Amino acid sequence: MALAITDALTRHDVIVWAVDPSTGQQTFAPFLPYLDWVEMTQAGGEEMIDALSQVITARADALGR
Known part of the structure; x- marks a missing residue:
């Protein structure tokens, strides 16, 4: 999962949301x-x-614009 998050964070015009009620921090x-x-x-x-x-x-x- 860390690799996927890291990859997404290197893109422009991308936002990253995360939810984890079990292990969060x-x-x-x-x-x-x-x-x-x-x-x-x-x-x-x-x-x-x-x-x-x-x-x-x-x-x-x-x-679309």
């Missing part, structure tokens, strides 16, 4: 300064998933 600690949105709770992860459809629509609209 243990998993993401090295990446925390570079991640756009991190949730360490189940409720926070659900909020992130709820926001995802709006982000996808906004991104698609931006790419």
Whole structure:
């Protein structure tokens, strides 16, 4: 997983979200300064998933311009 996150962080025009209510800081600690949105709770992860459809629509609209 670390390799995938590192690869994504080298791209431009990419945001990286992470959620892990089980091991949170243990998993993401090295990446925390570079991640756009991190949730360490189940409720926070659900909020992130709820926001995802709006982000996808906004991104698609931006790419269509």
